[in-house]
Amino acid sequence: MIVILKHNPNREQLDSLITWLQEKGVVIHTSIGEANTILGLVGDTSKLDIDLIAALDIVQDVKRVQEPYKNANRKFHPEDTVIPVGNTQIGGGTLTIMAGPCSVESEEQVVAIAKAVKAGGATMLRGGAFKPRTSPYAFQGLGATGLEYLKVARQETGLPIVTELMDVTQLPLFQDVDVIQIGARNMQNFDLLKAVGHQEKPVMIKRGMSATYEEWLMSAEYVMASGNENVILCERGVRTFESYTRNTLDVAAIPVMRTLTHLPIIIDPSHATGKYWLVEPLARAAVAAGTDGLQIEVHNDPAHALCDGPQSLKPEVFAPLAGKLLRLHAFMKDLDNE
Ligand code: PEP
Ligand code: MN
Numbered sequence: 001m002i003v004i005l006k007h008n009p010n011r012e013q014l015d016s017l018i019t020w021l022q023e024k025g026v027v028i029h030t031s032i033g034e035a036n037t038i039l040g041l042v043g044d045t046s047k048l049d050i051d052l053i054a055a056l057d058i059v060q061d062v063k064r065v066q067e068p069y070k071n072a073n074r075k076f077h078p079e080d081t082v083i084p085v086g087n088t089q090i091g092g093g094t095l096t097i098m099a100g101p102c103s104v105e106s107e108e109q110v111v112a113i114a115k116a117v118k119a120g121g122a123t124m125l126r127g128g129a130f131k132p133r134t135s136p137y138a139f140q141g142l143g144a145t146g147l148e149y150l151k152v153a154r155q156e157t158g159l160p161i162v163t164e165l166m167d168v169t170q171l172p173l174f175q176d177v178d179v180i181q182i183g184a185r186n187m188q189n190f191d192l193l194k195a196v197g198h199q200e201k202p203v204m205i206k207r208g209m210s211a212t213y214e215e216w217l218m219s220a221e222y223v224m225a226s227g228n229e230n231v232i233l234c235e236r237g238v239r240t241f242e243s244y245t246r247n248t249l250d251v252a253a254i255p256v257m258r259t260l261t262h263l264p265i266i267i268d269p270s271h272a273t274g275k276y277w278l279v280e281p282l283a284r285a286a287v288a289a290g291t292d293g294l295q296i297e298v299h300n301d302p303a304h305a306l307c308d309g310p311q312s313l314k315p316e317v318f319a320p321l322a323g324k325l326l327r328l329h330a331f332m333k334d335l336d337n338e
Helices: 011-023 050-054 107-120 144-157 168-174 191-198 214-223 253-260 268-274 276-288 316-338
Strands: 002-005 027-032 037-042 059-063 083-085 088-090 096-100 124-126 163-164 179-182 203-206 231-235 264-267 293-298
Touching: 011 027, 011 037, 037 124, 050 059, 088 096, 096 107, 096 316, 107 124, 107 144, 107 316, 124 144, 144 163, 144 168, 168 191, 179 191, 191 203, 191 214, 191 276, 214 231, 214 253, 231 253, 253 264, 264 276, 268 293, 276 293, 276 316, 293 316
Parallel strands: 096 124, 096 293, 124 163, 163 179, 179 203, 203 231, 231 264, 264 293
Antiparallel strands: 002 037, 002 059, 027 037, 083 088
């Protein structure tokens, strides 16, 4: 971090700034110029409040040269993180395909869809039991009962389950799920992030609809700083001026995250577009851009789905798509090895 001081800073204030910074454990290199004095702060500056320093009377400007996230930062952890989940893994050159309904509606529904997506090539089952809905009058999910149905579907198919946790109070019910999903609307629910950081299940953090890369990574940092290193990032479209699609898929997030972090990234083309016929082209784009996996909504009767029918694929559409995505993934690996 670089602190540029105003011309002729008050000596007392400067000394107290330097003492305060040293107490925080950073080493200070002072360089005195004609016009300005510059302090170069070396060490762990992630705990320093940049706005607080910038607001001091003697300070003209402060610049970060290091990212505020440490655990998630690729600089300090060059190898890709690989997360074992059940009989599969996320990251490490595999293509994870999470598929299933938006919401668990009944045992029959989730078991039938789980069997169909497993046969079609899915490696994990998704399904919401606790649902964040924009309208309080919309179907809110089956809650704890929905989690039980997901476990039945896992028992029947062997597919690990990924499902959304909305509130800290629900956490005891999630001890037996395989991946805890933090939804876009909760990406900055810091108490929730800390709580999932204090347990061991892998956590998939969906990007908030208007979150910057840094804010998203800081959410991952919350979980990791609390002790849980098994974090997965999921890009699910961000909100833009475009209203034709539900959101706008940020494909650039894949190579950007690859650079900034060692954590695996999953792309959700279903929530990114809101339209079933856009899922295939965007899933292909994501695989071509190097995603570690996809999360795709599949429903056996989209017309009657209680949530997100218009963006759900029928199993007979999902299966050939999954096959093509695996072939594309293998082809991309060949290209990379050329
Ligand atoms: C979901 O995956 O069911 C969901 C609600 O997604 P998001 O949080 O990305 O809107
Ligand atoms: Mn959905």
